[in-house]
Amino acid sequence: MANYGAQTSRYNRLVVIFVALGSLTYGYCCAVISSTLGHPGWYSYFNLPVADSPGYSTITTPVIATANGVFSAGGAIGSLFMMWSCDAFGRKANIQLGSFLAILGGALQGGAVSLNMFQAGRFVSGTAIGVLVTVCPMYLAEMSSPFVRGKFDEAYEVLKRIRHSSDDPYDVVAKEEFVQTKEQLKLEAAKLAETGHGVWTAVFKRKSYRKRMIIGFLTQWGAEFGGPLVINNYAVILYTNLGMTGHMPLLLIALWLTTAGLIYNPLGAWLHDKVNSRRWMFMTGFIGIVVTTSCLAAMSAEYGHTKNRVGNGLGIFFIFLYLAFQGTFCDTTMYLYVSEIFPTEIRPIGMGFSLFGQFSSTLILLQTAPMGFVNVGWKYYLVIICWSAVFVPVIYFFFPETARLTLEEIAKNFGEEIAVAGTDATDEEKRAIDCKLRNADLVGSNTTNSRTDVDATGSI
Structure with a gap:
């Protein structure tokens, strides 16, 4: 693809910023339980024994585990629902649905008059997050890369709008992406027709699709099994075990989340534009998780x-150092990677299944963590350490690279045929494509349902 500056427009950037609020909603709904568990008023309101009081391990601990468990269960259901709903009703409608459920869930929790009502609110909020965390990254990936819905004339106009820049007055970038996407969709539709199967059947029949589904699931499962929500949701317990009392656990929670949102996530986003590898970003994060969690376990065992x-x-220091690796390298990669590996026709199915992996892992960890910390203490960290150590070679040997590739070119890394060469074309081929596209009337040809002929090298 030709290099014409930013290849984006002001309108595109504004849409991306607004849709990214879905991730802000996810972060808030996930994080709010941590500070809630640190408020004595929450325990007294629901008549729950506080830490170090009789009945805490038998009454309060199961309630805390349930609050996190039903949230993850709701997330799993929401992500599975998106496998069908994103195609049935569209991306925008599902973003609206997730937003409505988030408001409803928050209202149920804030106005809860009983534990049952509070837990119901947690479930609804989890469902909202399952919807938003699936559809928002999917929509963002499509806003920053080729997408077509079968209405080629409209698609080309959209591409021109989001790709136009002063460096590209002839909209060559938009034309390149349009031709590449159109031909790839045509090729994929032909292959799907040859098999005689629908999209759902093709997911299981085609080897490359199965590989994408497994890798997508493992990406989300693996990232969450690295323990970020264990530390976030049960931070009060962890800080209390490390000698913090009174207002200090809540202050440390606020500082932990603030550094994630203002420092480490933006730093990770910046690095993804500088480091030409999603895989190495991911692996670096998990190597850091192994080291920092091991040190945290050692401090907890010795000085807890x-x-x-x-x-x-030092234990608190390693909790914050853990965040530097997880927030910068893992948290920014896990959603980006799964939004890139799925082709258009199976993206809702793939994203939904991948995020189901995330909520499945959090369901296991968050349901067992409070009981684990009560019964085995620091040894519970070994679950996170062992998994992260195993996951690094899995990423290295089995995860294809996606950085700086279009969705069509990523398919090549999964062993599929691509219709038009893009970033892997030679400079001479790219110049020839650019020259011919510069004055091409693609809109006129699309409205008459004609097509631009493209040979195997990308020439037109």
Whole structure:
């Protein structure tokens, strides 16, 4: 593809910023339970024993586990629903649905008059997050890369609008993406017709699709099994075990989340534009998780429930250092990667199944973590450490690279045929394509349902 500056427009950037609020909603709904568990008023309101009181392990711990478990269960249902709903009703309608459910879930929790009502609100909020965390990255990926719905004249106008820049007055980039996407969709439709199967059947019949589904599931499962929500949701318990009392756990939670949102996530986004590898970003994050969680486990084992300020301070330091790796390298990669590996026809199915992996892993961890910390203490960290150590070679040997490739070119890394050469074309081929596209009347040809002939090298 030709290099014409930013290849984006002001309108595109504004849409991306607004849709990204879906991720903000996800972050808030996930994080709010952490500070909630740190407020004594929450325990007294629902008549729950506080930590170190009789009945805490038998009454309060299951309630806390359920609050996180039903949230993850709702997320799993929401993500599975998106496998069908995103194509049935469109991306925008599902973003609206997720927003409505988030409002409803928040209202149920905030106005809860009983534990049952509070847990119902947690479930509804989880469902909302399952919807938003599936559809928002999908929509964002499509806004920043080729997409077509079968209405080629409208698609070309949209591409021109989001790709136009002062560096590209002839809209060559939009024309390149349009031709590439149109021909790829035509090729994929022909292959689908040859098999005689629908999209759902093709997901299981085609080897490359099965590989995408497995890798997408593992990406989300693996990232969450690295323990970010265990540390986030049960931060009060962790900080209390490290000697923090009173307002300090809540202050540390706020600082932890603030650094994630203002420092590490933006830093990760910047690095993705500089580091030409999603795989190495992901692996770097997990190597850091293994090291920092091991050090945290050691500090908790040696100094937990003691008054050793240096040892407990080091434990807190490693919690924050963990976030530097997880927030910068893993959190920014997990959604980006799964939004890139699926072709248009199976993207809703693939994204929904991938995010189901995320909520399945959080359901297991968040349901068991409070009981694990009560019964085995620091040894519970070994679950996170062992998984992360195993996941690094899995990424290295089995995850294809997607950085700086179009969705069509990513298909080549999964062993599929591509219709038009793009970034892998030679400079001479790219110049020939650009020259012929510069004055091409694609809109006129599309409205008459004619097509631009493209040979195997990308010449037109």
